[in-house]
Amino acid sequence: MTDRTGPTRRALLGAMAAGGAAAAAGIARAGSDPAITEIQPWMQELGEGVDARPYGTPSRFEAHVKRRNVEWLTADPVSSVNFTPLHEMEGIITPNGLCFERHHAGIADVDPSVHRLMINGLVDRELVFTMEDLARFPRHNRVYFLECAANSGMEWRGAQLNGCQFTHGMIHNVMYTGVMLRDVLNAAGVQTAGKWILPEGADASGMTRSIPMEKALDDCMIATHMNGERLRPEQGYPVRLVVPGWEGNMWVKWLRRIEVGDQPWHHREETSKYTDLLADGQARRFTWAMDAKSVITNPSPQAPLTHGPGPTVLTGVAWSGRGTIPRVDVTLDGGKNWHQARMDGPSLDKSMHRFYFDFEWDGKPLLLQSRAHDSTGYVQPTKNQLRAVRGENSIYHNNGIQTWHVDARGEAENVEIG
Amino acid sequence: MTDRTGPTRRALLGAMAAGGAAAAAGIARAGSDPAITEIQPWMQELGEGVDARPYGTPSRFEAHVKRRNVEWLTADPVSSVNFTPLHEMEGIITPNGLCFERHHAGIADVDPSVHRLMINGLVDRELVFTMEDLARFPRHNRVYFLECAANSGMEWRGAQLNGCQFTHGMIHNVMYTGVMLRDVLNAAGVQTAGKWILPEGADASGMTRSIPMEKALDDCMIATHMNGERLRPEQGYPVRLVVPGWEGNMWVKWLRRIEVGDQPWHHREETSKYTDLLADGQARRFTWAMDAKSVITNPSPQAPLTHGPGPTVLTGVAWSGRGTIPRVDVTLDGGKNWHQARMDGPSLDKSMHRFYFDFEWDGKPLLLQSRAHDSTGYVQPTKNQLRAVRGENSIYHNNGIQTWHVDARGEAENVEIG
Numbered sequence: 001m002t003d004r005t006g007p008t009r010r011a012l013l014g015a016m017a018a019g020g021a022a023a024a025a026g027i028a029r030a031g032s033d034p035a036i037t038e039i040q041p042w043m044q045e046l047g048e049g050v051d052a053r054p055y056g057t058p059s060r061f062e063a064h065v066k067r068r069n070v071e072w073l074t075a076d077p078v079s080s081v082n083f084t085p086l087h088e089m090e091g092i093i094t095p096n097g098l099c100f101e102r103h104h105a106g107i108a109d110v111d112p113s114v115h116r117l118m119i120n121g122l123v124d125r126e127l128v129f130t131m132e133d134l135a136r137f138p139r140h141n142r143v144y145f146l147e148c149a150a151n152s153g154m155e156w157r158g159a160q161l162n163g164c165q166f167t168h169g170m171i172h173n174v175m176y177t178g179v180m181l182r183d184v185l186n187a188a189g190v191q192t193a194g195k196w197i198l199p200e201g202a203d204a205s206g207m208t209r210s211i212p213m214e215k216a217l218d219d220c221m222i223a224t225h226m227n228g229e230r231l232r233p234e235q236g237y238p239v240r241l242v243v244p245g246w247e248g249n250m251w252v253k254w255l256r257r258i259e260v261g262d263q264p265w266h267h268r269e270e271t272s273k274y275t276d277l278l279a280d281g282q283a284r285r286f287t288w289a290m291d292a293k294s295v296i297t298n299p300s301p302q303a304p305l306t307h308g309p310g311p312t313v314l315t316g317v318a319w320s321g322r323g324t325i326p327r328v329d330v331t332l333d334g335g336k337n338w339h340q341a342r343m344d345g346p347s348l349d350k351s352m353h354r355f356y357f358d359f360e361w362d363g364k365p366l367l368l369q370s371r372a373h374d375s376t377g378y379v380q381p382t383k384n385q386l387r388a389v390r391g392e393n394s395i396y397h398n399n400g401i402q403t404w405h406v407d408a409r410g411e412a413e414n415v416e417i418g
Numbered sequence: 419m420t421d422r423t424g425p426t427r428r429a430l431l432g433a434m435a436a437g438g439a440a441a442a443a444g445i446a447r448a449g450s451d452p453a454i455t456e457i458q459p460w461m462q463e464l465g466e467g468v469d470a471r472p473y474g475t476p477s478r479f480e481a482h483v484k485r486r487n488v489e490w491l492t493a494d495p496v497s498s499v500n501f502t503p504l505h506e507m508e509g510i511i512t513p514n515g516l517c518f519e520r521h522h523a524g525i526a527d528v529d530p531s532v533h534r535l536m537i538n539g540l541v542d543r544e545l546v547f548t549m550e551d552l553a554r555f556p557r558h559n560r561v562y563f564l565e566c567a568a569n570s571g572m573e574w575r576g577a578q579l580n581g582c583q584f585t586h587g588m589i590h591n592v593m594y595t596g597v598m599l600r601d602v603l604n605a606a607g608v609q610t611a612g613k614w615i616l617p618e619g620a621d622a623s624g625m626t627r628s629i630p631m632e633k634a635l636d637d638c639m640i641a642t643h644m645n646g647e648r649l650r651p652e653q654g655y656p657v658r659l660v661v662p663g664w665e666g667n668m669w670v671k672w673l674r675r676i677e678v679g680d681q682p683w684h685h686r687e688e689t690s691k692y693t694d695l696l697a698d699g700q701a702r703r704f705t706w707a708m709d710a711k712s713v714i715t716n717p718s719p720q721a722p723l724t725h726g727p728g729p730t731v732l733t734g735v736a737w738s739g740r741g742t743i744p745r746v747d748v749t750l751d752g753g754k755n756w757h758q759a760r761m762d763g764p765s766l767d768k769s770m771h772r773f774y775f776d777f778e779w780d781g782k783p784l785l786l787q788s789r790a791h792d793s794t795g796y797v798q799p800t801k802n803q804l805r806a807v808r809g810e811n812s813i814y815h816n817n818g819i820q821t822w823h824v825d826a827r828g829e830a831e832n833v834e835i836g
Contacts (some may be wrong), residue, residue: 035809041533043510043620044670047524054484055476059651061530066472077467090595090643091559096513096788100645106465112479114458138776141509141763143678175763177508202461226506227645229516230480237477254460313556345559347594358556379473 029280064088066100068165071355078106079205083147085307086295086317087303092173092345094229099172101234102148102207106255112238115202117184117222121260124189134222137179137187142221142244142352145319147171147290149247149396151276155383156394159403159414163302166404167414168295173352176242178223181216185260192262198242198267209250210264211243214410215288219244222255245321246288246348247396249274279391286309292380293399294318294328294355294372305410309363315407316341316370318353323375327354332359333367334367334417341370366406367417383416476737482506485516486583496524497623501587504713504735505574505721510561510591510763510770517590519652520566522623526672530656533620533833534601535640539678542607549656552640553604555597559663560639561769563737565589565708567665567692567814573801577821577832581720585820585832586713589737591770594660599634602676612678617659620674627668628682631660633706637662640673643836663739663768664706665814667692693719695808710798711789711817712736712746712773712790723828727781734759734788735776742794743771750777751822752835754787759788785835801834 037252058065067082074080084100095276101107103186114129148170154160154374162169185197190213197216201207211220224231231237236253243250249269264286276284296316299305305312318325328341341355355370372380390397405415485500492498502518517526530549538544566588579585590606591666601616610633615634619625629638639660642649651657654671661668666685682688682704696703714734717723723730736743746759759773773788790798801818807817823833 019656029536035812040528041527042528043622043624046496047526049524050487050498050500050519050521051483051495052525053652054486054500056485056650056652057656058647059471059516060527061655062648065476065647066470069468078464080468082468082472089646091593091646093593093646094510095645096476099474101467101468103468106467107470108460108465109478110458110460136725136731138760139731139762139774140771141734143764175511191505201460204464210571227513228507228509229513230474232474232504233477234471234474237479239829255690307550307554311751313554315555315557324577339634342556344557344726345523346561346766348764354559360511390819396533401628 018090029225037321040358046417050219056257065098067085067100070166070354081170083165084167084172085295086164087300089297090315090354092317092354093227094172096174097234099174099232099235100148100170102170102248103203103234104207105203107234108201108203109233110202110237110254111414115238115256117239117255118257119184119188119260120257122191122194122262123185123260124191127188129184131224132223134179134184134239137183139179140173140215141177142242143173143175143346143348144174144242145171145350145352146248146251147319151247152400152402155400155402156387156392156398159416162188162414163173163298164295164300165302170248171352173319174226175228176221176223177225178221178242181220181222181241182218185216185258188260190260193262196261196264198261198265198383199252199255200257200259201236201252202254207252208265208267208271208400209252209269210267211250214315215243215246237267237336245290247290255337274396276390276396277393279393284390287397289413290319291397291399292318292319292320292322292325292374292378294325294370294380295402296330296368296370296404297343299368299410299412300404301412301414302340302399304412305361305406307410309361312359312361314368315355316356318370319351321350321372321373321376322377322378324349325372327373328353328355329373330355331369332366338371363408365408367408368404369401371401435784436561461474462700462765483516483831485518486784488584494793497522498835499588501583502590503677504582504587504715505718508692508772510734510735510772511645512590514554514592514647514650514653514669517650517653518566518588518591520588521621521652522625523621525652526621527651528620528655528672528735529569533674535657535673536675537678538675539605540609540612540680541603541678542609545606547602547734551603552642552657552812556602557595557597558639559593559595560660561591561593561764561766562660562662563589563768563770564666564669564755565737567667567708570816570818570820571772571813572726573818574805574810574816577834578579580832582713582715582718582820583720588666589770591642591737593641593646594641595641596660597605599638600636603634603676606678608678611680613680613765614682615724616679616683617670617673618675619654619670619690625670625687626685627670627687629668633661633664642643649744663708665692665708668706692814694808694814695811697811705815709815709817710736710738710740710743710790710792711794712743712788712798713820714748714786714788714822717786717824717828717830718831722830723779723824725828729776729778730779731774731776732771732786735770735772736788736790737768737770738790738792738796739768742767743790743792744773745791746773747791748773749787751786756789781826783826786822786824790818790824
């Protein structure tokens with residue numbers, strides 16, 4: 001980690017060390033706080049033992065930290081989405097229990113002892129793998145974000161949803177373990193004419209997407225584990241496709257078959273869906289890579305500033321489907337002045353990154369934005385810059401800059417400026 | 419990731435691509451497997467919707483993946499330990515629900531709105547922090563292993579426990595978010611005479627340990643989050659000390675107070691416990707750093723080879739309290755021949771590392787060992803090398819090489835050799 005904020009942060013810590021800011025932060029002196037002088041119940045009683053929770057769960061005081069769905073968004077929860085509570089989270093790893101879900105026919109309840117993966121089409125040998133067969137290929141571990149192409153989609157037409165969980169929560173970031181798709185395809189022997197693959201899911205929607213062979217042979221994985229344990233059912237247990245940096249719909253869950261063909265299949269999810277209708281009536285297609293994007297998670301509408309003026313930690317996340325995030329800029333005044341944020345935690349290819357801006361809040365209203373730069377040199381655009389190019393018909397691929405207005409009480413709301 | 423296995427792995431993949439090994443691995447041809455031609459129930463029915471599990475849980479087919487305790491080990495489960503199921507895990511991140519537990523008075527059920535952290539003793543300003551106060555210091559993210567000093571302790575006197583969950587499962591590896599202890603101590607102003615700290619826990623055991631100021635001001639953290647979410651109750655919710663690379667007992671949970679003093683306190687956990695009684699009756703003290711160690715997790719007694727001869731993936735984990743793990747060696751024949759394993763996944767300071775050895779099993783018995791090298795040049799010793807120096811009275815700090823015997827059926831057991 002490099003301390004990029006420099007003067008600001010050093011001034012803050014200097015002030016804290018001098019005791020001035022410590023008082024400003026409302027830090028009480030010892031003895032003045034009854035909470036420290038009282039013997040709390042948990043200091044007097046024995047708690048649960050090591051046999052109580054063979055698989056652990058969060059504290060009862062954290063019950064509000066959960067995925068949330070929006071009832072009016074879709075006709076039925078079996079073909080819908082819920083959202084990762086980004087405003088409650090830290091670091092870059094999304095715990096498995098909080099990874100957003102998107103299903104087209106509900107969560108398939110797959111028995112791994114019966115499930116198979118078939119490779120067919122333009123291959124020398126059509127193969128069928130048990131889950132144990134797959135475990136005999138060399139395994140690899142990579143941290144990748146998965147973002148739904150429709151993440152922030154409601155925001156194309158102006159500020160709609162009041163909270164980063166809803167505006168940006170169709171994303172998660174997980175360490176996958178699995179085998180390289182290229183190793184499995186090589187075992188089947190892809191024929192010269194084989195230029196595309198069609199992964200197919202084993203849920204009742206039979207999800208399919210066309211993926212070019214170049215990507216399939218590059219960094220795609222057939223994953224069996226996430227964050228150290230088996231995939232969760234809602235994330236494709238026992239096996240899902242990982243398509244690093246590309247839109248989430250392509251990461252086919254409950255993977256049962258991969259067909260090799262000589263051209264794309266033009267199925268529903270790559271024609272009527274997951275395409276971008278421009279103002280002139282033309283549609284952008286095959287817009288797979290997710291462009292660089294960022295969002296401030298704290299403060300935000302679901303996470304107001306509850307303390308008064310003084311030392312304040314602003315934080316958020318940034319990611320790019322094309323590489324790493326070497327830099328994020330933050331503004332407190334709607335873009336008049338930009339400050340380079342402090343990046344912290346591992347910087348990994350096509351992974352979420354965490355940024356901070358540690359500042360002294362003067363108690364006046366704030367107009368917050370963050371702007372990601374990725375390792376290709378691309379800079380996250382404003383929403384209006386995107387609209388000028390793509391119009392306002394789009395549902396997908398909105399990576400525009402998000403604005404939060406924070407009032408003098410510390411309450412935040414989703415707004416648009418400029 | 420660097421492919422270190424070189425010829426072995428290339429030969430394996432080459433054989434698979436040629437179809438020979440694919441057949442040897444028992445990979446069925448399409449059409450020969452009724453599982454692929456049948457329409458499974460989950461392809462015909464709608465599953466649970468996005469409103470079903472606001473906080474997700476593992477598949478019902480993974481109910482065997484859990485922390486396990488050993489009833490005869492301690493008098494009562496409120497002052498006991500359970501073990502991480504290393505043989506069921508992959509990658510380097512331990513999911514929060516599977517992180518091993520060690521309590522001295524059960525799991526404190528702490529209300530974060532009432533909980534406080536006090537800094538007192540040889541400081542210019544005695545301070546009391548609410549959890550919100552702590553969140554106003556700059557935050558940092560680091561992945562660290564936590565290993566109990568007694569991990570593998572039963573193995574000092576020979577092979578005792580049959581499974582890496584029990585021999586090596588008092589370890590977990592988590593991404594922490596928190597504030598630097600030095601920033602909090604600086605806010606209080608450590609006096610020149612202040613050379614040690616005494617962190618104290620808020621559970622009924624009032625856990626305390628002496629930690630030298632040099633370590634406190636170096637890389638220690640006051641953590642509030644693990645793997646992206648708030649600490650779990652059994653890991654010290656809402657706040658624990660992180661003491662990177664040092665024995666787990668020092669990572670005081672439910673942290674309520676840090677006293678600054680001019681010498682160590684010589685409390686119970688650093689005198690009668692967590693010291694190493696040598697053969698001559700002297701005891702080693704203040705043996706905090708956990709030396710480099712590794713274990714093969716698959717195959718192992720709880721995870722036999724269930725397939726026949728042919729392509730086989732051996733995997734395991736390695737770690738060092740003194741740095742990274744650039745290299746792990748593996749032997750299949752009890753040390754006659756050593757092979758350099760393939761390291762995969764992020765290599766982070768004082769974090770767990772994942773290694774693999776991809777080989778063709780000939781179906782004959784194996785005598786498996788792994789040997790970690792850390793970034794200081796230290797090489798993991800044999801158990802007998804350790805015994806020669808430390809005798810056999812020890813309970814703590816056994817980082818000796820572990821041996822598994824795998825028979826022709828693929829069944830593994832814990833053995834000692836040479």
